[in-house]
Amino acid sequence: MIHARKLAKRFKVRRGGVVEAVRGIDLDVERGQLVAVLGPNGAGKSTTLRMLTTLLPPTSGTATVAGRDIATDPAGVRDRIGYVGQLSSAGENYRVRDEIVTQGLAYGLSRSAARRRADEMLDLLDLRPMALRHPGSLSGGQRRRLDIAIGLVHRPELLFLDEPSTGLDPHNRANVWEHVLRLREQYGTTIVLTTHYLEEADTMAERVVIIDNGRIIADGTAGGLKSELAGDSLEVTTATEADALRAADVGVFFGDVTRESTTVRVRVTRADTALPEFLRVLGEKDVRAVTATSARPTLDDVFLALTGRSLREDEVAA
Amino acid sequence: MKKLLWDTRTVFLRELMPTLRAPSSLIWTMGQPLLFLILFGSLLAGSQGGVSPWQWFVPGILIMMCLSGPMMSGYTLLTELMSGSFERILVSPIDRSALLFGRTLKEFLLLLVQALLIIAVATPLGFELFPLGVLAGLILLVVFGSGLIALSYVLAIASRPSGELFYGVTQMVMFPVLLLSGVLLPVQSGPDWLRVIASLNPVSYLVDAERALFAGNFAEPAVLHGAVTAFGFAAVGLFFGTRAMRKGI
Numbered sequence: 085m086i087h088a089r090k091l092a093k094r095f096k097v098r099r100g101g102v103v104e105a106v107r108g109i110d111l112d113v114e115r116g117q118l119v120a121v122l123g124p125n126g127a128g129k130s131t132t133l134r135m136l137t138t139l140l141p142p143t144s145g146t147a148t149v150a151g152r153d154i155a156t157d158p159a160g161v162r163d164r165i166g167y168v169g170q171l172s173s174a175g176e177n178y179r180v181r182d183e184i185v186t187q188g189l190a191y192g193l194s195r196s197a198a199r200r201r202a203d204e205m206l207d208l209l210d211l212r213p214m215a216l217r218h219p220g221s222l223s224g225g226q227r228r229r230l231d232i233a234i235g236l237v238h239r240p241e242l243l244f245l246d247e248p249s250t251g252l253d254p255h256n257r258a259n260v261w262e263h264v265l266r267l268r269e270q271y272g273t274t275i276v277l278t279t280h281y282l283e284e285a286d287t288m289a290e291r292v293v294i295i296d297n298g299r300i301i302a303d304g305t306a307g308g309l310k311s312e313l314a315g316d317s318l319e320v321t322t323a324t325e326a327d328a329l330r331a332a333d334v335g336v337f338f339g340d341v342t343r344e345s346t347t348v349r350v351r352v353t354r355a356d357t358a359l360p361e362f363l364r365v366l367g368e369k370d371v372r373a374v375t376a377t378s379a380r381p382t383l384d385d386v387f388l389a390l391t392g393r394s395l396r397e398d399e400v401a402a
Numbered sequence: 403m404k405k406l407l408w409d410t411r412t413v414f415l416r417e418l419m420p421t422l423r424a425p426s427s428l429i430w431t432m433g434q435p436l437l438f439l440i441l442f443g444s445l446l447a448g449s450q451g452g453v454s455p456w457q458w459f460v461p462g463i464l465i466m467m468c469l470s471g472p473m474m475s476g477y478t479l480l481t482e483l484m485s486g487s488f489e490r491i492l493v494s495p496i497d498r499s500a501l502l503f504g505r506t507l508k509e510f511l512l513l514l515v516q517a518l519l520i521i522a523v524a525t526p527l528g529f530e531l532f533p534l535g536v537l538a539g540l541i542l543l544v545v546f547g548s549g550l551i552a553l554s555y556v557l558a559i560a561s562r563p564s565g566e567l568f569y570g571v572t573q574m575v576m577f578p579v580l581l582l583s584g585v586l587l588p589v590q591s592g593p594d595w596l597r598v599i600a601s602l603n604p605v606s607y608l609v610d611a612e613r614a615l616f617a618g619n620f621a622e623p624a625v626l627h628g629a630v631t632a633f634g635f636a637a638v639g640l641f642f643g644t645r646a647m648r649k650g651i
Binding site: 137138139159163165167169170172173175177178179183187192234235238 | 405412415416419420481482485490492493494496
């Protein structure tokens with residue numbers, strides 16, 4: 085569905101400066117996949133999406149999207165894809181249904197077909213009661229669903245969503261996701277979305293592509309990335325620091341150890357089997373553990389392992 | 403070609419939609435120039451002898467609308483550029499030139515209706531109607547206006563993301579251009595330096611041409627100068643306008 089090779093975008097900024105927003109991306113997405121592109125703000129996620137959707141010409145590199153070349157046949161790409169941008173798609177002076185109908189006309193549907201399709205979309209996204217309202221009177225979640233309705237009116241085989249859930253409260257976020265997943269089930273739409281919410285990428289997408297500084301730094305299933313790049317961790321606290329030191333000595337035989345006063349953390353491949361073993365050895369050495377927990381890694385640990393930075397700081401700031 | 407027409411129609415209908423859905427908004431759009439006409443025209447009627455002030459003022463007010471319409475249109479585009487609703491249209495396969503044509507068409511419809519309304523009001527007050535001259539005058543306005551709309555879009559596109567450039571230019575440029583074109587007050591009575599500046603103002607040529615045409619004088623050189631100005635504006639505007647729309651935003 086998508087085949088991108090060495091896709092790059094360089095922006096000229098004031099005073100002759102140059103920003104390398106995207107530094108050569110290779111990406112292949114098969115039909116029916118749900119791919120989450122994860123990365124901090126300014127990593128190049130949106131720029132990549134905007135190139136793939138023909139909104140922005142790449143500085144170099146090539147890509148075919150839905151079987152068409154973005155450089156030589158942008159109109160062909162536009163016919164086949166849907167795109168929901170970061171900002172609100174509907175004009176403020178328009179009624180909800182009118183905007184969906186207009187978008188249908190823009191894709192070459194006849195007036196009657198566009199109206200029928202608009203009503204289908206209103207039903208699919210539970211917007212029917214809002215049909216005659218203006219976007220300004222909708223809630224954040226309803227607005228986002230309207231954006232998706234507008235992006236889907238021509239039933240694209242491939243849908244791009246740029247930060248579909250940013251700025252929504254958890255309830256609305258879950259609701260938008262429910263609709264995205266329903267859509268996928270009903271029409272088999274291939275979906276590529278960007279997000280900087282870790283949990284979202286983790287639980288919803290089958291495939292996670294991590295972008296940082298304009299490059300893809302990891303690509304795989306969430307589970308695969310975590311076991312490959314981060315691994316599980318064990319955490320044991322002891323009553324005294326002396327005990328913690330001895331626990332750390334034992335931990336070295338299991339994996340990388342970090343210690344903070346009476347807390348000892350060990351990176352392991354499988355925490356569920358390593359923890360009992362670790363505790364058994366500690367018992368043999370007469371080190372008493374006060375608490376013992378095991379943790380599966382998060383995608384943040386993956387990002388941390390790859391870049392030495394945490395994505396969370398970014399999430400808090402946003 | 404068929405696609406271009408269909409797409410132009412789609413854009414045109416979308417632009418017209420808010421008015422169709424809330425026709426009462428027309429009262430404000432239509433009322434303002436009428437109010438201007440009646441208040442300003444009556445003032446002039448008291449101060450000027452000889453030629454009917456209506457003959458002098460009606461073309462002026464049409465040009466005023468022809469300047470403010472495109473500006474408002476550019477402003478609307480700017481809002482849409484900043485909100486994301488334009489981006490969603492750009493991602494559709496709609497023809498890029500149709501984005502320009504459809505919007506321009508809507509401005510013209512508005513201008514035409516306003517012009518007819520103003521002429522209908524001014525005629526009983528003493529405005530002498532030369533139908534052919536008025537027709538030619540309106541065509542010239544349409545040509546000039548299309549260039550102006552296109553340029554206003556180029557400005558809107560160049561003003562992203564803050565929009566400051568657009569606000570700055572429209573506020574700093576519009577008023578002097580209007581004043582130095584002789585739309586509201588005759589420039590001839592001003593000092594020399596003012597008249598020199600006015601002669602550099604392309605709009606003043608258009609104003610002279612419109613006044614000649616509305617008086618039924620086709621043979622005046624002012625008509626030719628005005629026509630050259632209008633077509634020049636249209637050519638420059640459409641060139642940069644379509645280029646900006648195609649280049650991607």
